[in-house]
Amino acid sequence: MIDLQKIRRAAGNIEGMIHRTPVMTSGRLDKLAGNEVFLKSEHLQKTGSFKIRGAANKVGLAAKEGVTHVVTASSGNHGQAVACVAGMLSIRATIVVPEDVSPAKASAIRAYGGQIVKCGLTSAERIPEAVRIAGDDGGVFIPPYDDPEIMAGQGTAGLEILEQVPGCGAIFVPVGGGGLIAGILSAVKQTRPDVRVIGVEPDTANDTQLSLEAGRRIAIGATGTIADGLRTAIPGELTFPIVREALDDLITVTDMEIRKAMTILFEGAKQVVEPSGATALAGLLSGKTGIRGMRVSVVLSGGNVTPADYGRLLL
Ligand SMILES: *Cc1c(COP(=O)(O)O)cnc(C)c1O
DSSP: OOHHHHHEEEEEEEETOOOOEEEEEEHHHHHTTTTTEEEEEGSGGGGBHHHHHHHHHHHHHHHHOOOOOOOOOOOOOHHHHHHHHHHHOEEEEEEEEOOOHHHHHHHHHTTTOOOEEEESSHHHHHHHHHHHHHHHEEEEEEEESSHHHHOOOOOOHHHHHHHHHOOEEEEEEEEEHHHHHHHHHHHTTTTTTEEEEEEEGGGGGOOHHHHHHHTOOOOOOOOSSSOGGGOOOOOOOOHHHHHHOOOOOHHHOOOHHHHHHHHHHHHHHOOOOHHHHHHHHHHTTTTTOOSSSEEEEEEEOOOOOOOOHHHHHHO
16 A cells, blocks of 8 residues: 555645545435435546646656656646646646547647657557657656556545545545556555445456456456546556555446436536546446445546537437
């Protein structure tokens, strides 16, 4: 696990760079879920996702040590978060993106002041390129999840949930590479071990489920799930041992269940959430954990979705 002190330090490091996001409730949602639901609203976070927590911690610490250039390889929420934090700290950010990056994602990164380098179509091509660019001029590569300072930053969301939701019995968290859930597990299990932490994955991106069953990290093939933030092929080397040690349960949901959750959030709570961001709620609503009549928190991890995609996905 990530040391609790490290997560508390991260909370101090990133204060002022991030929002303390609200928890929201909806009577309609409580009825549907059969639980008292508190939505931890990271879709309202700066840059539209929780990723800025880890990025602010890691990039902030690097900047303190005199680093003036950070590099990463994500066109999605992590890339935007790194570009935004670098802008706040007045250092350079280079974001390596796939050749077929969507114009919306590229312009979001540029708007935060990030410089875009296009390379290949897969992360297997992009990551070495990003590491090379960083190495070439004394820059630092900022990984999306497999890093203790990134996990510590993401874990600050767990500390906030424990403060904002007294009596919380369970927390539902989406799982991609595992940085968010490893951070939240570390924060929660070292302070309130009785609080259950449930991971939720798309059924076609169930690398963590298969890895937990096998007891070791298992890679899966490419998946086209609509939850693009959760498409990682294999759990992180550093995140997986924490997940294996501390996770209470892991469930999977279909893309249709994710679309239903997005629609319920729109209609019942008036919240715009991207597919990855609605996945944890889909997990709760699936009823697969058997959790009922409890006070629970659900992490809405992001809200970055284009109007065209949003319209297509709502039911
Ligand atoms: C990155 C991301 C996730 C998954 O986080 P991991 O740390 O990779 O597990 C979930 N939701 C959103 C919106 C994301 O951007």
